[in-house]
Amino acid sequence: MKKTTLNLTLAALLLSSTVFTTFTALEASAAPNKTVSNKQTTKVSSKGPINSKEIQAFMDPVFAEKMKKYNVNGSNFVVVKDGKVLVNKGYGYANKEKKTLVNKDTVFQIASVSKTFTALAALQLAEKGKIDLKHNINEYLGGMKVPNKTNKPLTMYDMLTYTTGFDYPDISTDISPEMVYQDIPMRQYMTEHMPTVVRTPGEAYTYDNYAFLLAGYAVQTVSGIPFNQYMEKNVFKPLGMGSTSVRFTPELLSRMATHYDPDGKPHPAFGHAPTDGGHGSILSTGDDMAKYLIMFQQQGTVGGKKIISKKTAKQMQTYSVFADKSLPMTTVGGFEGYRNDLMNGHHVVLKGGSLPGHQSLIVLLPEKNTAFYMSYNNDTMMSLEVYEAFMDHYFPDERAPEKKTYIPLSESDATKYVGSYQNTRFYFLKTNFTYADGKLLMETGASGKHTLKMINPLLFEDESGNKLAFKKDHKGQIEYFYYTNPNSLDFVSDARKVHPKPAFADVPDDSVYKTYIDNLHSLDVISAKSGNNFDPLGKVTQGEFMDTLILAHGWIIPDYIRANKELTKKGIPGFDRNAPITRQIAAVMIQNLKQAEPATDIKLTGNTDPWAVKAITALVSQGIVDPDTKVKADGSVDFRSKQPLLRQEASALLDLAFGYYTLPIKTK
The missing domain is CATH 2.40.128 (Lipocalin)
Known part of the structure; x- marks a missing residue:
């Protein structure tokens, strides 16, 4: 299958609905860190937003400012209070080139906001007794089995709360423009892209795309009808969401907002593999999403139709997973509690999502019976600042300053x-x-x-x-x-302690390479060559080094694995997976991903091909060099560029390039 990959910013990469959560540190770092003590807000009403004209008078300039700042061409915006729509409007252009305006019927890909709909469907079946949230999920997969290395079964509850324990939660992240027009079945794709449960389910929060893809498949299997048909029959149609679908249709595509990159350049829509992606494939409009918000405010009903029970509606908006009692994380329903600092002390559940060129955010304040939704046509973080402005204006922080008390740590x-x-x-x-x-x-x-x-x-x-x-x-x-x-x-997720693994039998304790080898072994980047032997002096093929480099780099996502494998080969004449790798080829492959900046003046001696000089000097200047290669006082070094790369040398270079945590890197 031919793949088309955009040159996305890091923000877009981190935000991709099928890749990452809604907010990114890259964008957040542009604004000062917020604390209770530095907030300066003016309270508008003790009841929050209640007047349509006032809301628009406040939000119109907010959108004008933020859209200009983030180069956003068009956005919708919906505010619902006490089951009534107060605002449902568009800002700017759905298609700037054609001067098509955004309105309540403009279609956007809502991306990971789809997870909340998938959770709702699974909870509907739980209400009917067809799914037990605490039973082994394998019971609901029609014979498909999820590998599990723990002693605790994986459940639907774990999946809906982002606590599965999967080793590769983004293993099913697969998007491209070609997929808009393809029909890729769920079972076959998921069987070929199956993670393994490696942490005890329920223990750790990890933003998890595969969990919601799997939840959607369970809905399909248990209901006996395709996932897209289940959603249409049991969710979208009862809610009156006539312009919402799991799949692209010609009619919805004709109303879809054009996708733009952060520089304002239009590009095609991206589809999913599999086609029915419970983790992020839904399309919708502002008008339809207003009905979804109303359903929560009316305790599971819309227009007299019961979609879910009052208990389930409350469950979806109530936190079940906490990092600490003061730090809510997820509900049983796909909603999250990240950026606790922007909640201003209020009970807020939210869900955001992004695909290349489209970004969405849904925010619910259950105790205030207030909600808002927005989608716009690029993948910057404008939503974060709109959310912040909305909260500071309508729900400012009224808590007394926190008294700081600390306990001595021995x-x-x-x-x-x-x-x-x-x-x-x-x-x-x-x-x-x-x-x-x-x-x-x-x-x-x-x-x-x-x-x-x-x-x-x-x-x-x-x-x-x-x-x-x-x-x-x-x-x-x-x-x-x-x-x-x-x-x-x-x-974005919990971090887990790294535990040392038993040492390799053939790596001496006094080896200058032992630390690097042990580090990568503990991170599952390298393993034994045979038995418990590492074969430190063994040679490496170009393909073996590429695969290990990808693991060391740490982006374990299909789209980016493919892209990075192509990137690693850039500038290398005659790349051959089966041929032995030289030290200069290895350096170029590392630098293609590392992009290290030269920090000191390095003079290469010995024999190095011109295409490898820049990469080697950049890496050596940053200290990314194996211990048997010495840099002299004058900056000269013989990298032994054309010698075969040994396994122990590969371990040192990869650990130094990608295994460390300390910042900043050296600069001139």
Whole structure:
């Protein structure tokens, strides 16, 4: 299948509905970190938004400012209060070139907001007794089995709360323009792209696309009809959502907003594999989404039609998973609680999603009977700032300033936290904790170094007031942490402690390569060659190195694996997977992904091909060099460029390039 891949920004990559959660540290870092003490807001009404004209008078300039800032051509915006639509309008252009305006009937891909609909469908079947949320999910998959390395069955409850324990939660992330016009069956695709449960289900929060794809398949299997037909019959039609579908149709495509990249260039819509993606394939309009919001405010009914019970409607809007009692995370229904700092102390559940060129956000305040929804036609983070403005204006923070009290942390007590951790979704994101002077010291590859003070034995706070919650596993041991820093990437999922694995029998304790080999082994990047032997002096083929490089890089997503494999070969004459790899080829492949900036002046001696010089000098200048290669005082170095790369050398280069957490990298 021919693939088309956009050159997306990191923000778009992190936001992709079939890839990542709604907000990104990259965009968030542009704004100052918010705390209760620095909020300056004016309260409009104790009842929140109640007047259509006032809402528009406030939000119109907000959209004008944010759309200009983020180069957004068009957006819709819906506000519902007490079951009534107060605002349902469009801003700007659905198609800038044709001057087509956004209105209530403009179609957008709502992306990961689809997860809440999939959860609703699964909960409908649970109400009818056809699915038990706490039973083994394999009972509802028509013979398809989910591999599970733990002693606890995976359940629908785990899937709807993002706590499956899957090793590769984005393994089914597969999008391209060609897929808009294809019909890719669920069962075959999912069987070929099946993750494994490697953490005890229910223990750790990991944003999980496969979980909701699997939930949709369970709905299809249990109901006996295709997922798209189930949704049409039991959700969209009863809600009166006539312009909402799991699949692209000619009529909906004719009304779809054009997709734009952050630079304002139009591009095609992206479809999903499989076609019926319970994790992110729904299309809808502002008019239809208003009905969805009303359903929650009317406790599961619309126009007298019961969609779900009052109990289920409440369950979908009530947090069931917490990092700490003060840090809500997910409901049984696909809604989340990220960016707790923007909630202003109110009960808010939200869900966002993005595909290339479209972005959506749904926000519910159940106790205020208020909700809003928006979609727009690029994949920047405008939604974050609109959400912030809405909350600060209508639901400002009225809490008294928090009194800071900390508990002393002894060195002996700190041992249970100290160590290295890896994010359970973003494998490239690693963190290390050490102890000094009564505090935990944190270094993370997303935001650098932080000092943590203990509030209670499971809750810490950094120098900026961001909370970090440690979590225990089923054995009662500290095994995970969740960090709320909006200027980081850690908040996308829990991170898990990295435990050393038994040493390889043929790697001596005094080997200068042992640390690198052990590090990558503990991260499941490398494994034994045979038995318990690593074969440190063995040679490596170009294909073997590529596959290991992809694992070390840490982006385990089909679209990006394919793209990165192509990228690694760039600039290498005559790439051959079966041929032995030289040290200069390995350096170019690493640099193609690492993109390290030269930090010191390096002079290569020996024999190096011109196409490899730039890559080698950049890596060596950053200290990404195996221990047997010495840089002299004058910056000269013989990289032995044309010699075969040995397995131990590959381990050192990959660990130094992608295994560390410390920031910043060296600069000139």
